[in-house]
Amino acid sequence: MLGHRHSSLWHMILAPTVWAVHFCVVYGWTAVQCARAGGPDAARTGVLIATAVALMAIVVLGWKAWRQWDYLDDFDYVHDQPTTEHRREFLGHAGWLLAIVSAIGVGFNALPAVFIRSCL
Template identity: 50%
Template sequence: MKITLGPLIWALHFVCCYGVVAVTCAKGWDYGTVRAGLLIFSAGALGGIAVVGWAAWRQWDVSHTADPVNRLGRAEDRYHFLGHAAFLLSIISAIGVVFVTLPLVLIGGCQ
């Protein structure tokens, strides 16, 4: 389950941001207030992904084993591999959140 949390946070962030902006532009709501709320929401999403990434980093435990590859295939190695994969997915998810947030920062309002 932990391996899917980073992408899940990104997906929820993506749907919420684009959905709220679409409704805001369609209904004529105040874009500045909605933008501020979504920027706070984006910071929270990045924080959540950072927590997931930190937990995955600790599960990977490369600093204690000094073996980033884990070639032996033991159960412990598979556990470390899942931590490694979750950590990398967290990085990709954080990049996704940043790219979804860029239009909020760069676009002045409903066009």
């Protein structure tokens, strides 16, 4: 369904998709814990677990994208040639950059659970 990662836009956006899923889980989990059960401690613990899982997933995706970008082989970062290699490297490069932004986003979103100890 997703195709091979060398020629797939879906793979390129997997890391931000992890960010999106993490965001929804964190928001939904906190809403449920604060409104219906658990309270702030359960909410915060859940957020931190979800964050650890999301970060691990993003690291794996980022590593794969880095390998696909293959920067250290020719130090190419422009990817403007009409070749299969440049298309592969471009998708890897963009996927790697997106993984970095996604990791920052996930990290940012976990910070409130570090600092805020109440549901109020």
